[in-house]
Amino acid sequence: MQLSNASPIHWQVGEATLTTLSDGYFEIPLEHLIVNAPMEKVLEVQHSALRLNPPRIDVNAYLVRIPGHGPVLIDTGGGSQLMPSMGKLPSALRAAGVSLESIQTVILTHLHGDHCGGLVDVEGHASFPNAEIVLHKAESAYWLESNLDEVPDRNTFGFIRQMLVPYANRTRLIEGGEVVPGILAVPLPGHTPGHTGYRLGSGPSSVLIWGDIVHVPAVQSTLPDAGTAMDVDPALAVKTRKDTFRQVAEAGSFVAGMHLEFPGLAQLTSQGDGYRILAGHWIAMQG
Numbered sequence: 155m156q157l158s159n160a161s162p163i164h165w166q167v168g169e170a171t172l173t174t175l176s177d178g179y180f181e182i183p184l185e186h187l188i189v190n191a192p193m194e195k196v197l198e199v200q201h202s203a204l205r206l207n208p209p210r211i212d213v214n215a216y217l218v219r220i221p222g223h224g225p226v227l228i229d230t231g232g233g234s235q236l237m238p239s240m241g242k243l244p245s246a247l248r249a250a251g252v253s254l255e256s257i258q259t260v261i262l263t264h265l266h267g268d269h270c271g272g273l274v275d276v277e278g279h280a281s282f283p284n285a286e287i288v289l290h291k292a293e294s295a296y297w298l299e300s301n302l303d304e305v306p307d308r309n310t311f312g313f314i315r316q317m318l319v320p321y322a323n324r325t326r327l328i329e330g331g332e333v334v335p336g337i338l339a340v341p342l343p344g345h346t347p348g349h350t351g352y353r354l355g356s357g358p359s360s361v362l363i364w365g366d367i368v369h370v371p372a373v374q375s376t377l378p379d380a381g382t383a384m385d386v387d388p389a390l391a392v393k394t395r396k397d398t399f400r401q402v403a404e405a406g407s408f409v410a411g412m413h414l415e416f417p418g419l420a421q422l423t424s425q426g427d428g429y430r431i432l433a434g435h436w437i438a439m440q441g
């Protein structure tokens with residue numbers, strides 16, 4: 155059975171309208187993905203949460219509409235060239251009434267393929283012909299400026315560079331602060347050197363779009379030490395995840411995530427040595 159088109163779901167966050175867009179999903183067996191946690195425990199947690207192994211990992215992107223600025227896209231999904239189970243972002247955008255041409259800014263949480271692979275279409279052209287790209291300076295330094303003879307995985311680095319080529323003269327590097335009016339960069343390093351979250355609004359009704367703080371929500375909220383094989387700095391990724399969990403749970407605010415289960419809005423509450431991710435879309439709608 156094919157999902158024809160998930161209906162767009164919007165939230166009002168202060169002046170901004172936030173819309174979750176699904177690009178699809180990917181699968182990796184937990185045994186290949188999760189590190190730094192006993193596998194027996196990982197499998198038990200996933201099973202108790204009634205989730206499968208291999209998990210179907212959601213790939214979300216977020217559309218932000220703010221008065222006075224053109225549509226902003228946060229991440230682009232992976233595109234169908236990376237995996238046929240992805241690449242649904244263009245049709246999700248159309249369903250939300252937004253054309254690819256109208257996107258003014260594409261903000262990237264980091265440069266892994268499932269976040270930047272949608273930048274270029276199957277013919278090699280820019281998917282967003284009028285958009286400026288925004289990403290963290292450390293992310294650019296690591297993926298785009300390092301010597302290809304010294305990188306751990308030439309293919310991955312090569313793919314990422316290809317995605318950014320059409321945007322070379324319209325890429326803005328940031329280190330923090332407000333990147334477009336109403337969207338604040340929150341550096342969350344570890345998963346990659348320039349991995350960055352973006353905050354909309356303020357106080358308990360604010361939303362932190364936290365990128366890849368989790369890939370397997372049930373497992374990593376219960377076992378915050380559990381990292382992934384893709385973490386560039388595993389120890390820092392764990393520290394950043396724990397700090398972020400604590401801050402968000404204490405504030406009672408919302409999180410959105412590229413690998414949270416669609417529609418990708420949640421709150422966190424502490425539970426035992428870890429946390430529980432509470433699906434937040436109904437809470438937010440009532441608020």
Ligand SMILES: [Zn+2]
Nearest residue numbers: 266268366412
């Ligand atoms: Zn990812």
